[in-house]
Amino acid sequence: MGRRQIDSEPTRWVSLTLLLMGLVSCSLVYMFVTTVLRPDESSDFSSISEAESVGVEENGGGCCRGIDNFELWGAAVKWGSDFKFNSSIECCEACKAMCSGNDGPCLCDSWCWLKKQQDPLAPDKREGGDNIWTSGLIFGKGEGIVKLQTQYGTLHIKLLPECAPRSVMYILELLTMRHCAGCQFYRAEGRGQSWDSKGNHLKAASFGPPFALIQGTLEAEGVTFKKIPTEECPILERGSVAWIGSGPEFFISLANHEEWKKSYTVFGYVLPEDMAIAEKIATLPTIPDVWNKINVSVLEKPVSFSFKRINKVSMKS
Ligand SMILES: *[C@@H]1O[C@H](CO)[C@@H](O)[C@H](O)[C@H]1NC(C)=O
Ligand SMILES: *[C@@H]1O[C@H](CO)[C@@H](O)[C@H](O)[C@H]1NC(C)=O
Numbered sequence: 495m496g497r498r499q500i501d502s503e504p505t506r507w508v509s510l511t512l513l514l515m516g517l518v519s520c521s522l523v524y525m526f527v528t529t530v531l532r533p534d535e536s537s538d539f540s541s542i543s544e545a546e547s548v549g550v551e552e553n554g555g556g557c558c559r560g561i562d563n564f565e566l567w568g569a570a571v572k573w574g575s576d577f578k579f580n581s582s583i584e585c586c587e588a589c590k591a592m593c594s595g596n597d598g599p600c601l602c603d604s605w606c607w608l609k610k611q612q613d614p615l616a617p618d619k620r621e622g623g624d625n626i627w628t629s630g631l632i633f634g635k636g637e638g639i640v641k642l643q644t645q646y647g648t649l650h651i652k653l654l655p656e657c658a659p660r661s662v663m664y665i666l667e668l669l670t671m672r673h674c675a676g677c678q679f680y681r682a683e684g685r686g687q688s689w690d691s692k693g694n695h696l697k698a699a700s701f702g703p704p705f706a707l708i709q710g711t712l713e714a715e716g717v718t719f720k721k722i723p724t725e726e727c728p729i730l731e732r733g734s735v736a737w738i739g740s741g742p743e744f745f746i747s748l749a750n751h752e753e754w755k756k757s758y759t760v761f762g763y764v765l766p767e768d769m770a771i772a773e774k775i776a777t778l779p780t781i782p783d784v785w786n787k788i789n790v791s792v793l794e795k796p797v798s799f800s801f802k803r804i805n806k807v808s809m810k811s
Contacts, residue, residue, distance in 0.1 A: 557657040557726055558586035560630035566617050582630075586656070590632060615640070615669055615803050631655035631662065638662075639765070640669060644679075644799040647771035649746070651735055651762040657726035661737065661761035664722065668714055668801045678796040679710035681745075684776040689749035693732025703789045706749035708775050710799075713742035727756040733769055735762040746772050 560582045579585040615638070617631060631638075633655060642649040655662040668674055683704030689695055693706075713719050721740035730736060730751040736758035737744050746764055764772060780791035 557654070558583050558590065558630075559656060559659050559725060560586060561659050561663070564619070564629050566619060566629045566631075586630060586632070590656070615666055617666070630659045639804055640665065640762075641802045641804060642799050643802055644771070644775065644797050646774050646797065647768070649768045649771055650765040650804075652765060653762045654726075654760065657728075658759055658761035659725070660722050661725055661741075661759060664712070664719075664741075665761065665801065667717060668712065669803050671714060671717060671801075673714075674712075674798075674800040675715040677710065677712055677714050677800065678798040679708050679775060680793055680796040681707075681709035681790055682776045682778055682780055682793050682797075683707055683791045684773070685748050693747075693749040695750065695752070701753045704791060706751070706776075707745045707747050708772055709738070709743065709745040710797075711742050712744050722759065725759045725761070727758055728760055729756060730754055730758060730760065731763070733764040733766060733772075734758075734760045735764060736760045748772060748776060 579588060633653070638653045638655065639650050640653060642651055653662045653665060668677070683702070683706060685691075685693075685706040686702065686704040687696070688699040688702060688704075689706050695701070719742045722737060723740065728734075730747045732747060732749055734747045735744065736747065738758065748769070775797055778797070779794040781794055783790050783792045
């Protein structure tokens with residue numbers, strides 16, 4: 495996973511038809527139980543901005559999550575009737591296990607369908623209230639990288655649809671827009687004296703301010719933002735791209751924030767070689783402000799950005 499892979503785009507895209515953009519669907523019969531829990535009040539949201547009430551979706555899926563009442567269309571890679579699973583999580587795990595090779599094929603079947611998509615960044619969706627399917631995306635190796643373009647450079651972000659399917663669907667929706675009007679970073683805080691360049695916390699140092707993050711919004715004009723339920727919340731690492739509460743506010747972490755525990759839905763990560771751009775944004779001029787009694791640094795000039803897909807083939811002529 496590195497610059498090299500991005501540079502070899504054409505090759506990668508040609509092999510996509512062999513690769514497995516797997517789409518897993520499971521029937522209602524095997525659907526998992528969804529419990530709605532109260533938000534975890536103890537989490538330290540305030541260190542970033544105000545806490546929001548968030549419905550936590552506790553399905554135990556870890557990074558094998560799907561979206562209920564949602565179907566993805568596409569050519570089935572294989573189907574039959576000998577292979578059934580009791581839950582969408584088992585189905586997803588089985589499909590993932592079959593996708594371990596570099597160029598597949600991923601095979602699943604029966605109630606647990608594995609479908610191939612022509613375009614992994616624009617899956618063929620079928621939505622509706624009475625849809626009995628649970629579906630999710632599994633990106634093949636090197637797939638699912640989008641570009642967040644700023645005037646200071648482009649951050650390549652690897653999306654994590656298995657961990658945060660709803661979040662990723664929203665990002666894919668932004669990709670279909672020509673602009674991401676309103677999308678911007680408005681807060682920037684470096685690592686200060688608290689974290690080293692690898693994001694590790696330094697002994698006996700404070701945990702901020704500054705808080706080692708760049709924060710912004712993904713609310714775009716022309717796109718309806720629906721609050722995103724909590725999805726997989728791992729410990730934040732340097733490069734993690736996460737929602738604040740249920741969005742549309744989000745941040746990119748410049749450090750490993752173990753002290754924030756598992757409080758934020760992480761839906762992607764910045765490729766390590768692009769972290770220098772995030773660091774650069776964190777050095778732009780800021781104005782001190784106080785939010786919820788927390789000292790923060792707000793950018794003098796917000797940095798707007800847009801999302802772009804990686805071109806299938808470079809169209810040079
Ligand atoms: C599904 O559950 C049934 C009953 O609990 C069990 O007998 C069966 O082996 C399970 N099937 C799979 C594929 O796990
Ligand atoms: C916040 O900023 C004020 C004014 O600069 C300072 O006195 C205070 O100690 C700061 N608080 C923290 C927690 O750093």
